Amino acid sequence: MPELPEVETTRRGIAAHIEGKRIAELSVRERRLRWPIPDKLEARLRNKTINSVERRAKYLLLRIDQGVLIVHLGMSGSLRILEPNTESPLKTHDHVELRLEDGTRLRYHDPRRFGCILWQEGIDADHPLLVDLGPEPLSEEFNAEQLFLRSRQRKVPIKSFIMDNRIVVGVGNIYANEALFFAGINPQRAAGKISRARYVKLVDCIKQVLARAIEVGGTTLRDFTGSDGKPGYFSQSLAVYGRGGQPCTHCKKPLREIRLGQRSTVYCVNCQR
DNA sequence: AGTATCTCCTGCGTGC
DNA sequence: TGCACGCAGGAGATAC
Numbered sequence: 343m344p345e346l347p348e349v350e351t352t353r354r355g356i357a358a359h360i361e362g363k364r365i366a367e368l369s370v371r372e373r374r375l376r377w378p379i380p381d382k383l384e385a386r387l388r389n390k391t392i393n394s395v396e397r398r399a400k401y402l403l404l405r406i407d408q409g410v411l412i413v414h415l416g417m418s419g420s421l422r423i424l425e426p427n428t429e430s431p432l433k434t435h436d437h438v439e440l441r442l443e444d445g446t447r448l449r450y451h452d453p454r455r456f457g458c459i460l461w462q463e464g465i466d467a468d469h470p471l472l473v474d475l476g477p478e479p480l481s482e483e484f485n486a487e488q489l490f491l492r493s494r495q496r497k498v499p500i501k502s503f504i505m506d507n508r509i510v511v512g513v514g515n516i517y518a519n520e521a522l523f524f525a526g527i528n529p530q531r532a533a534g535k536i537s538r539a540r541y542v543k544l545v546d547c548i549k550q551v552l553a554r555a556i557e558v559g560g561t562t563l564r565d566f567t568g569s570d571g572k573p574g575y576f577s578q579s580l581a582v583y584g585r586g587g588q589p590c591t592h593c594k595k596p597l598r599e600i601r602l603g604q605r606s607t608v609y610c611v612n613c614q615r
Numbered sequence: 616a617g618t619a620t621c622t623c624c625t626g627c628g629t630g631c
Numbered sequence: 632t633g634c635a636c637g638c639a640g641g642a643g644a645t646a647c
Contacts, residue, residue: 376641376643400641416624416641417639417640453624453625457641471643498619507642515641604620604621605640606640
């Protein structure tokens with residue numbers, strides 16, 4: 343699934359192909375995504391220029407004259423650039439295509455339709471979906487002191503806490519599992535019962551895990567065939583995710599797998615306290 | 616306000 | 632080989 347690193351890689355991959363160009367036509371084959379693609383979006387985008395492609399959390403923001411196109415890839419979405427004069431038949435689940443004046447096309451594919459394509463009128467992306475988002479995980483605003491302060495009195499498990507987008511964005515299930523393992527923290531521990539020192543370690547681990555994934559994500563997407571987004575490319579380097587029952591890479595005891603907030607959670611009973 | 620649960624959807628793995 | 636089934640998951644919506 344597109345995690346933050348893949349969304350960022352997608353952004354970098356498409357930006358140079360579409361920035362500064364004028365939209366010739368938007369064609370929609372399937373409006374029913376997570377929310378319906380707005381009516382009249384086709385008319386709204388025609389002849390408008392894409393000024394920049396940015397990212398906030400896992401949302402891609404295409405800044406266009408008079409507004410912002412908000413794109414989320416959900417669980418199974420992908421965006422592909424088709425160079426001018428390239429032939430590529432539409433496949434099942436190719437829901438949307440944006441054709442630019444020079445013939446470049448941007449094609450949106452999303453089997454599970456958990457993604458969305460929305461329009462926000464105006465210059466700022468003060469859309470309800472974006473307004474309550476916490477800090478970017480790789481920014482200075484995401485730090486141990488802030489996380490520690492916000493965690494006081496909170497009873498939610500630490501794993502749910504760091505997956506809460508109001509606390510910090512972009513920490514998906516895989517990375518939450520991994521970061522907690524490297525930080526040596528039991529995913530079930532109440533967020534409010536974790537020391538400042540341990541938050542220092544945790545923040546460090548989250549940043550490291552994500553930064554490394556961005557590097558890998560970059561190489562992945564280059565030959566990403568839109569298969570299914572399984573974590574195949576970095577599954578080799580995963581310490582706990584998807585390894586329930588297998589030996590801990592550190593102490594060799596079998597990893598425990600539980601459900602936490604409807605999410606598969608894997609950890610080492612011995613190494614994570 | 617904080618917490619837990621439900622929901623959307625398709626593809627894949629599993630068991631018969 | 633084919634089928635039914637359960638599961639996976641981001642994150643908003645809903646119910647306490």
